[in-house]
Amino acid sequence: MCTYTTVQARIDGSAKGPGVGFFHVGQATVYFDHPVHAMAEHTLNIDLADPDGDPARRVALELTAESARQLVDAIQQALAAVPEELKA
């Protein structure tokens, strides 16, 4: 199916892909839909981009649902291991 479901988050950070240096990213677009490249019928897709920048300056992830959960868990663990004052 084509879910159309799309969730967005304002973010602030940098990203890097092959062939380009780091660039600012201000928006994460997250959706569960057909991937362009991953060999799965549906994947959890994340686009990290600068909404005001060149569309080619984008880091794209296509993860199986289980991989996405593992990533969320890894991020939560990494954040949990850091003292609160460092995350302010």
Place this chain on the structure above:
Amino acid sequence: MYESMIATLVRIPGHNGDEIEAYVARPEAAFSRGGVVVIHHLPGWDRGSKEIARRFAELGYDVVCPNLYTREAPGASPEDAAAVARAQGGIPDERLVGDVAGAAAYLRGLETSNGKVGTIGYCSGGRQSVLAACHLDVDAAVDCYGAFVTGEVPTEFPLKVTNLVDQLPGLRAPLLGLFGAEDKYPSPEQVAELERILAEHGKEFESRSYEGAGHAFFATDRPSYNVAAANDGWERIATFFGKHLGA
């Protein structure tokens, strides 16, 4: 079969006269023929969409596949442009209709045109093919598993998409619908609703749902590709366009 063809990129006037990119494929032979507007899927104006355009040229049609995301990301790769379009909530229906009108006018202006034009779309383009046929003078339309032609759009969907229930009574062309019985968007119930509404309004509608096929069964580069459904679907499309777009 017209294996000798010309395929090229052009710029055509779209909605509001905006210049948009389009992929054109045409048989390399001088004879009077119909035209087909290929409406790409949500993932964009990609290789698969252009392969479909060439297949219609091989069947003997002049074909235009407009880049519906030209304005969002001019010159960007199809997948990057699709990411921008999705992040912005998709494209407005009014603009889609204007862009398809521009593509149809381009086809009718070709010296080989017999004046007839059909539309076909896949995924989000399936809905847009129906939408265009509700507002434009086209001679045939094909909807390949378009979601939200009928059915309720969940309120939390950020994509600005509505169903076409209130517009279906204005459908101006015969419609062929090809669906996967395992699909959820559109579900078999939503397809049944479409059938019922069009029957109520006396519209010409041929429909086929393939058992064992899900969404995107025509997409040869995706795991959803279903050989049996796609092969039968192509035959039905060829027959349908042959009937309605022929000389």
